[in-house]
Amino acid sequence: LAVFRDRPPGSPAPAPASSPREVVDGLTGAWAHPGTRLGLWSHAGTQFSGLVFALLWGVPYLVAGQGMTPTGASVMLTVLVLAGAVVGPMFGEFTARHPLRRSWLVLSVIGATALVWTVVLLVPPPAPLWLLVLLVVVLAANGPCSAVGFDYARTFNPAHRRGTAVGIVNVGGFTASLTTTLLVGLVLSVSGGYTPEAFRLAWLVQFPIWALTAVAVVLARRKARRVMAAEGTVVPPLREALRRNRRRRQAR
Known part of the structure; x- marks a missing residue:
């Protein structure tokens, strides 16, 4: 208060704060656009599994559920971070080059995560090390892919409501992450604590969330494409888009 000015001398006064009515209008307007909901479900379906594993249940699972040492479990989390750093720019390049195919990236990551978890949970513990490394690498893709949801919010909304x-x-x-964290803990509590079999049961709570979010992504994508078509942007079917790309390469 004694030393710093609120803004440099001569700078324009800040815009007045939004009224409660304007805030509500922004929320309803953003939610009404199916592109925002497509972003929400994309973010939900791709973030929770990797986040729950990295922040809470991954180390107990690897140690008590798979028989790894705490040091080995720590190394696995390091692999998760490093793999995410590699995958992130690749996903960013894909969404920049193929903005009309972002949902396929989201659905692919959801499907790959569900598939690798299915294999891991079907194998009697301890699972082979290569399989656990594969699980960690796939989980590393979840965080970067969840950022696609923010890209949907940016591209489907005007500037004044992008933050909303x-x-x-x-x-x-x-x-989704908090719900999964709670459900895993509840299942462990009623299934005998930190045992391999209890962990195998606990991780099953992820599958309904994947199913819900994948279906929601498909439905929201369909509605968003209808809005795009009404605005003059037609999204060709994936098969047709691949055929066109193949023709362009052959023409070169």
Whole structure:
């Protein structure tokens, strides 16, 4: 208060704060666009599994559920971080080059995560090390892919409500993550604690969330494409898009 000015001399006064009515209008407008909901479900379906594993249940699972040492479990989490750093720019390049195919990236990551978890849970513990490393690498792709949800919020909303849309999208992944964290703990509590079999049961709580979010992504994508078509942007079917790309390469 004594030393710093609120803003440099001569700078324009800040815009007045939004009224409660304007805030509500922004929320309803952002939510009404199916592109925002597509972002929310994309964020929810791709963030929760990797986040729950990295922040809470991964180390107990690897140690008590798979028989690894604490040092080995720590190394696995390091692999998760490093793999995410590699995958992130690749996903960013894909979404920049193929903005109309972002949902396929989301659905692929959801499907790959569910598939590798299925294999891991079907194998009697301890699972082979290579399989656990594969699980960690696939989980590493979840965080970068969840950022696609924010890209949906950015591209489907006008500038004045992008922050609101991003906030809505952000709710999806963390709601799914907190729900999964709680459910895993509850299943462990009623299934005997930190045992291999209890962990195998506990991780099953992820599958309904994957099913829900994958279906929601497909439905929201369909509605978003209808809005795009009404605005003059037609999204060709994936098969047709691949055929066109193949023709362009052959013409070169």
